[in-house]
Amino acid sequence: MMTIKQYIESVMSDAISRTYNTTINPNISKTSKPIFGDYQANFAMKLAGSIKDNPITIANTVVKALADDSHITTSVAGPGFINISISSALLIEQLNQILACPRLGIEPTNSVRRIVVDYSNPNIAKEMHVGHLRSAVIGDSICRILTFLVHDVIRQNHIGDWGTQFGQLIEYLIDLKHLGEDTTIRDFNAFYQAAQQCFNNDPAFATRSRKRVVLLQSGDPETLELWQQLVDQSYSYFNTIYPKLDLLLTMDDIRPESYYNPMLADTVQELVALNIASYDDNAVVVKLDDIKTKSGDSMGMIIQKSDGGYLYATTDLAALKYRVKTLKADEIIYVTDHRQKLHFDMVFKTAKLAQWIDDSYPIQHVSFGAVLGTDKKPLKTRSGDLITLRQLLDEAEHKAATLLSQKSHSNDNQNIANIIGIGSLKFSDLSADKQKDYLFNWDQMLSFDGKTAPYLINAYVRIQSILRQYPKDQSPRIADDFTSPFERQLALKCTQFADVILESTEGFEIQKICQYVFELAQLFHQLYEHCPILKCSPELMNHRIALCQITAKTIKQSLHLIGIRTCDYM
RNA sequence: GCGCUCGUAGCUCAACUGGAUAGAGCAUCGGCCUUCUAAGCCGAGGGUUGCAGGUUCGAGUCCUGCCGAGCGCGCCA
Incomplete structure (x- = not known):
């Protein structure tokens, strides 16, 4: 189904081609202010430049050609803006379609692509920390949006389970076993630091560790067995974190670095054979001239060390090729922090040189900034350690539970505390431009005032409360016209859901969905405050209940797309 | 030194990708509860968009040069 904006684009384009025999983007947008109407068209000034005519004349000519359209009324203003107001009839027709549509008017894409989304990516034998939150939350939302558009999404959790640090970790594990100690790791940070300390202070341990790396890479069974223990313990640790975060990600989505080990040698050989990579001081390097x-x-980008070892660049190249050739991906998205930008630029360039993908292949690094405390420094605990993800999640739930204990209408507070706490964490992360560093502030994100998850969920809960009290013998129905500007504003906002989702999909500007759902909740609260919903004539009640239903569905769907659940009571 | 990202109200952020008088939310101040959840609503103040030029009918947005911040720049991931 066509949105109102798309309808206006279509009739406007048609009028332009009838009057000026040309095709130009009519440049339709919402008006900057309500007094200008509902939408505006800003093409006349641009067209004036190319056909050398007065923009106001152009705007008037096109407007005249639209005169017989009963759904829109137009006026020309300023240097040639066309202000557009839409008829109630058009708005109501849209609302009825949305009300009847489980997808709220958003069609599945007509060009389904297989899209690999690479996100989360924690490391084995390492505690997850705040930095892992953003990739998980952003990546998951991207997957939800693409899945909703019915793309074929393949999630890939590229877990770091390989590398030189495993030499010391495994040796340390062996030492613990010899001492007869419990080798269940409860604190990965402590384990990691202890292993590192042995490596730095005990030369014999360091020598053993280096040998252990070689054993690991050569596939020594005993070493692999110990390595597997670390992997298993880490996976069960991830399983305590992921469910709390309510991610789509499952254990089936894990495709760790080690998976690509058998492909690394071939990858390097292929690039050498293609003359893209060459030897430099015994290391194999992909030459990329514009990087200094x-x-x-x-x-260049080193893909094999002088000692023969491979690097994460090699793994990323092998993974990229695997995704294109084996998984048959039409598009690949990497969700990692912006410090890795240069790395991915080099990897993508190399893949293009090798012609695994051509220059137009959609491959992108969706990057994001750091998480900082209110002092603009990395988030630390009181003792100065980097705050762990587990601490963060527990704290979010705990703070939400405290908030709920003050005033709650529910007896399911633990579940609701999880929804509110984790929702707050996600929403405040996603509602700002992800490119910038993100200032973490508990008080702000858990407030019921302002652009926060609690405010949004509260709006949803209020609607549910109304819907429960709505008489069963009535049936909701949008009336033939609006009786209040509050109704009309809310209705118009509801019809813009599809436009927002489609807009935010380009470049994954998730903050636009956050902004939209906030504005929607605000408009609902205004209606709620100024217009009785249950205490009015049956006809009016049915009309307003229908509006409430659409609003609730839209809030729920918007939040679902950014990975936030709703509840019916709070 | 080079590259990337950024600089907007006291604070945190928008600005539909070049459009009208730069908007929200916090915080501050002032109103609204015998009324569907006041966890809400209504209102007020608050700006030389880091600085200086340029392109354009029009610039927070594009170009150039400064100033400032963060991040990155070969055998770690």
């Missing part, structure tokens, strides 16, 4: 080192020399 600190001293100004042109730099």
